[in-house]
Amino acid sequence: MRPMLRVEKLLLPALGLVALAFVYPAAELLGRSFTEPPGGFSHYQDVxxxxxLMTIVGRSALTAALVMAVSLLLGFPVAWLAANSSPRVAKLILGVVAASLFVSVIVRGYSWLAILDRNGVLNTVLGAIGLESMQRTLVHNRAGVVIGMSQYGIPFMILPLYDVMSRFDNRLLAASANLGARQWTTFWRVYVPLILPGIGAGCTIVFIATLGYYVLPSILGGPGDVMIGELIADKIQTTGDWGQGTALASVLLAVALLFFVAFYRFSLRGREGSS
Structure with missing residues (x-):
C-alpha cells in the first residue's frame, strides 16, 4: 500500500496542472454563461x-461528422498498410503522417485556398487538359471546409488505428478462413470488432477537434457556412457578448462530451460482442 500511496502523491502536481489548465477554464466558462447579465438561464434560452443559432450548431456537428467519415475512409487503408508492412516501410509511412502535423494550419488553409480557388491550381490544370466543364470553386463553401479539415484530421485518425492494427493477431483471420468464412465476413465479424477501440479513439479525436475548429473554416468557408467556433469568436471578440458566447461554448462542450460517451460505449459493446 505504501508504494501506491507514493505514486499517488507523485501524481498530485500533474493533476493540479490539469485542473488549472482544463477544469478551471471550463468551470469559469460555465459560470459566466449563468452570471453574465441578465443572468440565469436567459442566454441558454436565447441559444x-x-x-x-441552432442551425449553426447542427451544421457544425454535421460538418464534423463528415470530416470524421472522410478521415476514417482515407485513413483506414493507410493505417492498415503501415501495420502490415515491414518496420522500415511502416516508419516511413508514419514519419510522413507525423510530419504533416508540423505544418501550420494557417499555411495549410491558404495552400488549399490556392489549390481550390476558381483561378487556383486545380482549375488551371483542368482547363489545360480541356476539362473546363469540371471546373468548380471549392472554397468559401462547405466543400472547402470539409476538404481542408479532413486533411487536418486524417493524421489523428491514422495514429490510433495503426496502434490497434499493429497489435492485431493475424492468426485470427487465418482461423476464420479455415472455418469457412468469406473474406468480407471475416473483415466485418472478426477484424473490425477487434479494432473498434482504435476506430472509436480516432473518430472521437477527429470529431471533437473539428467540431469547434476556427482557423480552417474562417479561411475556406463562406458566409453561408459559418461554424460554431467562428460564431463564438465573433460573439466574444467582436460584439463583446460574453453571455451568449459562453453559453454557445458550453453547448459545444456538452455536444463533445455526449459524443465521447456515446462512442466510448459503442467501442465497449463492439469488444464485448466480439469476445
Whole structure:
C-alpha cells in the first residue's frame, strides 16, 4: 500500500496542472454563461430559442461528422498498410503522417485556398487538359471546409488505428478462413470488432477537434457556412457578448462530451460482442 500511496502523491502536481489548465477554464466558462447579465438561464434560452443559432450548431456537428467519415475512409487503408508492412516501410509511412502535423494550419488553409480557388491550381490544370466543364470553386463553401479539415484530421485518425492494427493477431483471420468464412465476413465479424477501440479513439479525436475548429473554416468557408467556433469568436471578440458566447461554448462542450460517451460505449459493446 505504501508504494501506491507514493505514486499517488507523485501524481498530485500533474493533476493540479490539469485542473488549472482544463477544469478551471471550463468551470469559469460555465459560470459566466449563468452570471453574465441578465443572468440565469436567459442566454441558454436565447441559444435554444434561436433557429439561426441552432442551425449553426447542427451544421457544425454535421460538418464534423463528415470530416470524421472522410478521415476514417482515407485513413483506414493507410493505417492498415503501415501495420502490415515491414518496420522500415511502416516508419516511413508514419514519419510522413507525423510530419504533416508540423505544418501550420494557417499555411495549410491558404495552400488549399490556392489549390481550390476558381483561378487556383486545380482549375488551371483542368482547363489545360480541356476539362473546363469540371471546373468548380471549392472554397468559401462547405466543400472547402470539409476538404481542408479532413486533411487536418486524417493524421489523428491514422495514429490510433495503426496502434490497434499493429497489435492485431493475424492468426485470427487465418482461423476464420479455415472455418469457412468469406473474406468480407471475416473483415466485418472478426477484424473490425477487434479494432473498434482504435476506430472509436480516432473518430472521437477527429470529431471533437473539428467540431469547434476556427482557423480552417474562417479561411475556406463562406458566409453561408459559418461554424460554431467562428460564431463564438465573433460573439466574444467582436460584439463583446460574453453571455451568449459562453453559453454557445458550453453547448459545444456538452455536444463533445455526449459524443465521447456515446462512442466510448459503442467501442465497449463492439469488444464485448466480439469476445
Amino acid at each position: 435554444f430559442g434561436s433557429s439561426s
